[in-house]
Amino acid sequence: MKPNSENIVEIRKLHFTRNTRVIFEDVDIKVPRGKVVAVMGPSGSGKTTLLRLIGGQLMPDSGTVIVEGEHIPRLSREKLYEARRQMGMLFQNSALFSDLTVFENVAYPLREHTDLPESMIRDLVLMKLQAVGLRGARELMPAELSGGMARRAALARALAMDPSLIMFDEPFAGQDPISMGVLVQLIRLLNDALKMTTIIVSHDVKETTSIADYIYIISDGRIMGSGTPEALAESSSAWVRQFMEGLPDGPVPFHYPAQDYKNDLWEMPDAAG
Amino acid sequence: MLLVRRVHALGRVGVLFLGDMGKAVLCLCHALIGKPDWINGFKRLVNQLYFVGVLSLVIIVLSALFIGMVLGLQGYTILVKFGAEHALGQLIALSLVRELGPVVGALLFAGRAGSAVTAEIALMKSTEQLSAMEMMGIDPLRRVIAPRFWAGQISMPVLALIFNCVAVMGGYIVGVDWLGVDSGAFWANMQSAVDFQDDIVNGIIKSVVFGTVIMWIAVFQGIECVPTSEGIGRATTRTVVYSSLAILGLDFFLTAVMFGVT
Numbered sequence: 001m002k003p004n005s006e007n008i009v010e011i012r013k014l015h016f017t018r019n020t021r022v023i024f025e026d027v028d029i030k031v032p033r034g035k036v037v038a039v040m041g042p043s044g045s046g047k048t049t050l051l052r053l054i055g056g057q058l059m060p061d062s063g064t065v066i067v068e069g070e071h072i073p074r075l076s077r078e079k080l081y082e083a084r085r086q087m088g089m090l091f092q093n094s095a096l097f098s099d100l101t102v103f104e105n106v107a108y109p110l111r112e113h114t115d116l117p118e119s120m121i122r123d124l125v126l127m128k129l130q131a132v133g134l135r136g137a138r139e140l141m142p143a144e145l146s147g148g149m150a151r152r153a154a155l156a157r158a159l160a161m162d163p164s165l166i167m168f169d170e171p172f173a174g175q176d177p178i179s180m181g182v183l184v185q186l187i188r189l190l191n192d193a194l195k196m197t198t199i200i201v202s203h204d205v206k207e208t209t210s211i212a213d214y215i216y217i218i219s220d221g222r223i224m225g226s227g228t229p230e231a232l233a234e235s236s237s238a239w240v241r242q243f244m245e246g247l248p249d250g251p252v253p254f255h256y257p258a259q260d261y262k263n264d265l266w267e268m269p270d271a272a273g
Numbered sequence: 274m275l276l277v278r279r280v281h282a283l284g285r286v287g288v289l290f291l292g293d294m295g296k297a298v299l300c301l302c303h304a305l306i307g308k309p310d311w312i313n314g315f316k317r318l319v320n321q322l323y324f325v326g327v328l329s330l331v332i333i334v335l336s337a338l339f340i341g342m343v344l345g346l347q348g349y350t351i352l353v354k355f356g357a358e359h360a361l362g363q364l365i366a367l368s369l370v371r372e373l374g375p376v377v378g379a380l381l382f383a384g385r386a387g388s389a390v391t392a393e394i395a396l397m398k399s400t401e402q403l404s405a406m407e408m409m410g411i412d413p414l415r416r417v418i419a420p421r422f423w424a425g426q427i428s429m430p431v432l433a434l435i436f437n438c439v440a441v442m443g444g445y446i447v448g449v450d451w452l453g454v455d456s457g458a459f460w461a462n463m464q465s466a467v468d469f470q471d472d473i474v475n476g477i478i479k480s481v482v483f484g485t486v487i488m489w490i491a492v493f494q495g496i497e498c499v500p501t502s503e504g505i506g507r508a509t510t511r512t513v514v515y516s517s518l519a520i521l522g523l524d525f526f527l528t529a530v531m532f533g534v535t
Contacts, residue, residue, distance in 0.1 A: 055407075055408050057404065057407060057408070081410040081411075081412065082410065083410075084407070084408055084409065084410040085409075085410040087408065088408075089405070089408040091401040091404065091405055092401070093400055093401060095400060095401035095402050095404065095405035096402075097402055097405075098400070098402070108409070109409045109410075109411070111313075112313075112409070112411050112416075113409075113410065113411075154405075161409070
């Protein structure tokens, strides 16, 4: 497969099921190089699964997942591990190694993959930490960091190998307004400054639309809408509008399907009857 | 119909068991076979030797002391009836070197180190640290499992030997210092009865086998656990239960082979 210079990630006709539950059905997603692309959707719509499919941690039932011209599901184990060095991933709960300091966490991929001298590793780590504003916190242990700081430290670690693609799994979930603002700004800034491509998986509409170039909205295994943030805001689809504006009722009903309310109240439990 | 259902259920359990065994073998092969990374691998091994081996020392030494003392006391009360209390050293040494040292040492080791390794790996899994490693292009099986496995295998025989030495001292304190068995007879009988090849080496082989099995169960339960708090609890319990059963079952088998009817 020849590298497609325009799209860094191309997903075509993706099918994925887990324990007979269909997660993705005929999904097509393209991520253009250098852009910030967001994948949004309600909780449980398989957004994280999508990132795991791109990273090759899960295999699709059918369809293609191409990253940097490499057909991820068809790669051998070694090739897959090699391809992953081009990807950085930020997990929802940061996934910092709890037995290592912030400095050692960021240095970890460098030590594992390169034979750089210690002085150069130190410089590289300090540069990454400076970029996320945590150079002063390098001797702290992950348990001593606040949620926002932990996420920034994990971001520095994901950047350590200078990936061309970086994926964020719910970067804004559970963040206070200040660290949310910091993260929003960092994601956009780093994407442009380091000439990376960013995929954000999130359900925080306001933050995500403020930095994304293109948005895919998925639900029930299908793409419900896609386009630039402006185009989606004016979408004619009632579903997309309900999601973007956070309306409590609409095509996604407030009530879980149930029988008629009045009948339900009148009905006697079996034991009593 | 009931019979058919039972056979069906049995078959399913059997298939699940075989599937798990296969997974466990694959997991271990994957972790251990491959190009070794001597320098970093050695550092990780030393680190794990500390956590798995050195930190188990206290419980091993204390238990050994008490077990030796109980052996001394029980052995004396029986031997003295036959006027054979001078054979106390022989009794203590043989029961320790052949059985109690490797077996009780391994049971304690499974409770202390095995459960800790399972809980640690399971927690790494549930906090996505293993996934993060995978996404960095680093194989978590090689980095996480291999050092713990080797550390367990190296520590177990050493801990069993320490157990034996301390327990003999415990027996000596009770038998000789307290109950008045002759010190010379105690040591001389022990020396003549214990054979290096038959007793000590066989005991070491047992503890190497137990160390391997405990660590294998521990790392596999950690890797395969359901990443929830309940799942981690279950995995840890399973490590202790399965290891204990495996130790006792294997002990019978190994004893039959080593000391069985000739």
